[in-house]
Amino acid sequence: MSAAESQTLDAGAALPQQKTDYVPILLPFALALVAYPFVGSFSTWLTLTLAGLAMGMMIFAMASGLTLVFGLMDVMNFGHGAFISVGAYLAMVAIAPMAGYAHTDALGPGLLALLPAIALAMIGSAAAGYVFERVLVRPVYGQHLKQILITMGGLIVTEQVLYAAFGPQINPLPRPEALHGSIDFAGAAIEKYRLFVVIVGLVVFALLQFLLTQTKIGLLIRAGVENKEMVEALGYRIRRLFVGVFMAGSALAGLGGLLWAFNQEQAHASMGGEMMVLTFIVIIIGGLGSVGGCFIGAVLVALLNNYTAFLLPKAALVSTILLMVVVLLWRPRGLYAVTSR
Amino acid sequence: MLLSGNPPRGKLLTALIVLIVAALAFAPFILQGSKPLNVAATICVFALLVASYDVLLGYAGIVSFAHTMFFGIGAYGVAIALYGLGPSWTSILIGLLAALLVAGVLALAIGLFSLRVQTIFFAMVTLAVASAFAVGASQLSWLTGGEDGRTFSTPALLRPGYRLVENGPFGVEINGRTLTYYLVFFGVVFLFLLLLRIVESPFGRVLQAIRENPFRSEALGYRIVVHRTAAVVIGALFAACAGALNAIWLRYTGPDTTLSFSIMLDILVMVVIGGMGTLYGAIVGAAVFVVAQNYLQALMGVAFKAINAAGLPFLAGFFNPDRWLLWLGLLFILSVYFFPTGIVGKLRAETK
Numbered sequence: 001m002s003a004a005e006s007q008t009l010d011a012g013a014a015l016p017q018q019k020t021d022y023v024p025i026l027l028p029f030a031l032a033l034v035a036y037p038f039v040g041s042f043s044t045w046l047t048l049t050l051a052g053l054a055m056g057m058m059i060f061a062m063a064s065g066l067t068l069v070f071g072l073m074d075v076m077n078f079g080h081g082a083f084i085s086v087g088a089y090l091a092m093v094a095i096a097p098m099a100g101y102a103h104t105d106a107l108g109p110g111l112l113a114l115l116p117a118i119a120l121a122m123i124g125s126a127a128a129g130y131v132f133e134r135v136l137v138r139p140v141y142g143q144h145l146k147q148i149l150i151t152m153g154g155l156i157v158t159e160q161v162l163y164a165a166f167g168p169q170i171n172p173l174p175r176p177e178a179l180h181g182s183i184d185f186a187g188a189a190i191e192k193y194r195l196f197v198v199i200v201g202l203v204v205f206a207l208l209q210f211l212l213t214q215t216k217i218g219l220l221i222r223a224g225v226e227n228k229e230m231v232e233a234l235g236y237r238i239r240r241l242f243v244g245v246f247m248a249g250s251a252l253a254g255l256g257g258l259l260w261a262f263n264q265e266q267a268h269a270s271m272g273g274e275m276m277v278l279t280f281i282v283i284i285i286g287g288l289g290s291v292g293g294c295f296i297g298a299v300l301v302a303l304l305n306n307y308t309a310f311l312l313p314k315a316a317l318v319s320t321i322l323l324m325v326v327v328l329l330w331r332p333r334g335l336y337a338v339t340s341r
Numbered sequence: 342m343l344l345s346g347n348p349p350r351g352k353l354l355t356a357l358i359v360l361i362v363a364a365l366a367f368a369p370f371i372l373q374g375s376k377p378l379n380v381a382a383t384i385c386v387f388a389l390l391v392a393s394y395d396v397l398l399g400y401a402g403i404v405s406f407a408h409t410m411f412f413g414i415g416a417y418g419v420a421i422a423l424y425g426l427g428p429s430w431t432s433i434l435i436g437l438l439a440a441l442l443v444a445g446v447l448a449l450a451i452g453l454f455s456l457r458v459q460t461i462f463f464a465m466v467t468l469a470v471a472s473a474f475a476v477g478a479s480q481l482s483w484l485t486g487g488e489d490g491r492t493f494s495t496p497a498l499l500r501p502g503y504r505l506v507e508n509g510p511f512g513v514e515i516n517g518r519t520l521t522y523y524l525v526f527f528g529v530v531f532l533f534l535l536l537l538r539i540v541e542s543p544f545g546r547v548l549q550a551i552r553e554n555p556f557r558s559e560a561l562g563y564r565i566v567v568h569r570t571a572a573v574v575i576g577a578l579f580a581a582c583a584g585a586l587n588a589i590w591l592r593y594t595g596p597d598t599t600l601s602f603s604i605m606l607d608i609l610v611m612v613v614i615g616g617m618g619t620l621y622g623a624i625v626g627a628a629v630f631v632v633a634q635n636y637l638q639a640l641m642g643v644a645f646k647a648i649n650a651a652g653l654p655f656l657a658g659f660f661n662p663d664r665w666l667l668w669l670g671l672l673f674i675l676s677v678y679f680f681p682t683g684i685v686g687k688l689r690a691e692t693k
Contacts, residue, residue, distance in 0.1 A: 076464070156673070320473075324469070
């Protein structure tokens with residue numbers, strides 16, 4: 001054994017790591033820079049960028065579970081949008097008794113009013129996710145065609161149950177008073193709520209990254225995404241892990257639904273289905289199964305959506321599809337290809 | 342000969358198909374009033390639309406959510422031509438050809454772009470493209486009439502005012518409406534038989550082989566992407582034809598009657614309940630679904646009133662006629678689980 005070899009086999013040495021791919025990370029910045037001359041004024045650009053970031057965070061929350069569930073178990077849940085709507089309605093239910101807190105201007109009570117809503121939305125949609133997994137997804141593992149059909153059916157039924165329980169009307173859902181209005185910064189109006197959403201989104205992303213990269217469960221999840229059989233062969237019950245991921249993903253979708261509902265200041269069961277389209281585009285762009293890609297994809301899509309909505313209002317959705325096409329022509333399996341499928 | 346060597350198989354099923362087709366063929370003479378005739382025409386159009394979708398879902402094993410888009414392209418093609426060029430047969434022809442061209446090219450592009458990988462990818466991409474198209478169609482209001490859609494008149498021969506025979510068989514007046522109905526009916530019959538011919542051809546067999554085992558089919562030398570894309574294009578062209586017939590029948594085309602996502606769901610329910618991969622399932626599925634849609638809601642209305650009167654408003658909410666999609670969704674899930682072969686498969690198994 002030569003000296004050089006024994007050095008690389010040294011137990012204390014760091015494990016060889018894959019090089020981090022930085023190019024996709026630069027994309028949102030590049031997009032924001034490119035958009036600047038078209039938008040023209042700095043204050044408008046800042047407002048649009050913040051709005052885009054906030055929207056990106058919400059889409060990320062909705063889409064992250066979907067991409068993990070697909071990566072881990074090869075299950076594409078076309079009913080994922082149901083949890084978005086469930087989260088929005090539960091937020092409506094939980095905020096009602098907190099009206100006293102919600103109507104004060106102070107930030108503390110305003111955020112306090114949101115806490116039970118967030119808790120209920122996340123727990124409720126996690127529970128809905130559990131039922132969904134048990135009743136709908138489990139019997140059709142490995143059968144893509146049936147999976148798509150069944151989960152689509154689940155989306156319809158959930159939507160209709162929500163209509164039956166809460167009525168078909170669009171329900172107004174005012175934000176807590178403290179999150180209304182905006183802060184003046186460099187001549188641009190920075191909406192407080194958007195700032196709040198960006199913070200929440202970043203916290204969620206950081207927590208998710210911590211969980212995935214620093215804990216044993218995260219290691220198992222990432223290993224499962226890459227090679228499910230091998231993880232099973234090593235004696236881990238991937239099914240149980242999957243149920244957990246499915247519920248966590250549903251909870252995040254519920255959170256996303258809550259944030260989106262407060263952003264629109266209304267709750268309606270058709271929201272879920274509408275947002276599904278964007279979440280699909282996002283996870284395709286990000287690379288199916290990749291949380292980091294999903295985050296970048298969400299920010300990209302949302303930024304582009306906001307810029308085009310300002311510049312060419314009619315081309316917003318078409319532009320996101322063009323973005324998807326361009327990304328896939330560049331990287332056919334999305335920004336980060338983590339699954340071998 | 343006419344059925345391309347693929348009869349319905351099974352006595353019960355044959356009887357059912359004959360019954361439905363006969364009822365549709367003589368609909369203007371059996372049924373009185375405009376609503377039943379409308380139901381019959383809707384069944385015809387949807388039978389064709391669902392059959393063209395079945396080529397994708399049942400034969401090729403591809404899930405597409407863009408079928409209403411192609412349906413809409415056909416409907417808008419005819420609508421825009423009749424609206425812009427005036428009510429003549431040439432404008433119908435021009436509109437139809439333009440629509441077929443657009444639908445074909447679009448289907449080709451989507452297919453080549455997204456069928457290389459998994460079918461799940463295709464499902465997601467079609468969902469995105471279709472929703473963008475629906476938004477686009479309602480925004481280009483100078484062309485499509487926006488949310489209001491386009492109301493137009495058809496050639497003189499097809500207008501309700503045109504009277505061919507005052508006192509026809511069974512004392513029924515044969516007017517432009519009757520003629521339009523038969524245009525739709527025979528158009529659907531012709532195209533349906535053509536589809537039957539296509540799926541029974543060697544091409545159709547290869548599609549089924551790819552559905553069952555893509556890897557093996559590729560090893561045998563069949564290009565998967567080419568065959569799947571061809572299936573998507575064929576489905577799109579026939580869907581566009583169905584859309585054109587629908588536009589001629591309704592003399593109106595708007596987003597709600599052609600592009601809305603709920604129509605996509607209707608198609609899915611029809612193809613699953615009728616029976617995937619049989620084509621005949623499309624006829625049965627469309628007939629059962631459209632009749633149920635038109636008459637079951639009335640029944641739910643009765644139940645709704647009864648339960649409401651019994652003092653259970655919460656429970657009654659589930660029986661509100663507007664909630665009929667709830668029961669349909671449940672039925673859909675249950676039928677995917679418990680009889681994936683649909684009514685046609687069940688009837689064939691019964692008589693085997």
